Amino acid sequence: MTYQSVKGTKDILPEESPRWQAVENLVREVMELFAYREIRTPIFEETAVFVRSIGEDTDIVGKEMYTFTDKGGTSLTLRPEMTAPVIRAYLQHSLGTGGGVQKLYYMGPMFRQERPQAGRLRQFHQYGAECIGSSSPACDAEIIALAAHVYDRLDIPYVLKINSVGNERCRPRYREALRDFLTRVSERLTGESRRRMHTNPLRVLDSKVPEDIEATAEAPRMLDYLCDECREHFEAVRSHLENLDIPARVEPRLVRGLDYYTKTAFEFASPDLGAQDALGGGGRYDRLVEEFGGDSTPAVGFAAGFERLFIALERRGSRFSGHRLSVYLVGLDEPSRRLCLREALTLRRMGVSADCDFQQRSLKSQMREANKRGAAYTVIIGSEERERGVVTVKDMTTGMQETMELSLFRARFTGEDGGAKPRRD
């Protein structure tokens, strides 16, 4: 093997693209149902866009970004997530003018230089949505409902965990209390947690190391420190979820990995996934737009991973199949092959999928090919047919065969919208 795809990247081969298409289509459909509109931003941004929003002390910015300098000396970064680019675009094009709520969705590749693992690639794919311009807890609930609906439609089981990480008023008080607590138990913490205790104490809470979990079992909870506004918001979100029949589990230790979150934080976990069990997650980020230099604008959003969705789907045994070929044309000599190519194009122009042999293969192998490709009909053309001005049509499911004029065969496909499928009696 001469070359192979870069570590942590994967080719999506024809065999697997049907499921990608199916899920992409479903996501689009659900997004449109919820009245979100698609936004597509460039795959790379100025590095500052991410550093500024995600936070200097996050792992993403600290060690996982694909950052490079272009020939003009500008530092650029392959997007590790989409919220920052969406907000950048929102401000750049003044999408907020008019004061309305912008409901935007996206899907596409993201890049993070981590050690690859089950459900974690260096180039991975996410879909997500951002609701910008409303501080209403109803938006939080809608975003969660939207994310949940995709899983529901795919019949993927999940556990929804929610928490509130407070805002700029109450979080500092909590951070203080937490740090005090951590200082007291610091000798029981792992080195990494002890370091993080100073830089980003909240993150210590989602450590999965048993010692840390044990040491922080009695740690103060953010929920007990919420200011009135945050508490009311949190209760309202919970009430909305209940009203929408979406069961959620309050998880006081749930913390998001990105610094910009305020108030609501949530995560969808899959019981089928293993160590990387997060299907998706998100939360509210009321300060981010302002942070980017815009007017103070509240927003909520979520992101979910395609690859993890597929793992969950596989565990469920779901299968997707690609499009089937309608007609395979078999030519037995050169003039017939010429006719096949022409007829294939005629059918395609009618909206009927068709293909023919390009390797001068025998009738037998062409028939085999037609069968393998799942063709509904095989059209056989040889010197006999040409002399009589007809073709031999074989229905591959019944095995029945008859000769007819080409125009008659074509007529089977007319009158159907798109004509993608042959008529069946």
Next chain:
RNA sequence: GUGAGCGUAGCUCAGCUGGUAGAGCAUCAGAUUGUGGCUCUGAGGGUCGCGGGUUCGAGCCCCGUCGCUCACCCCA
């Protein structure tokens, strides 16, 4: 970045205590003259990840390296 396991035909794998490679599936071709799916027969296809070392001799042992997988970390 850390740890563990693995790396043999397109795919899934076998290969006994080191003696220069096998199966199944897939592919291709046949099984009387122009016909698929089932069955049968046959064929093609491998620098045993790569580079060193030990040895008379290595796919099997040792070292390094790259990659994959899983876990940690973190997250989608």
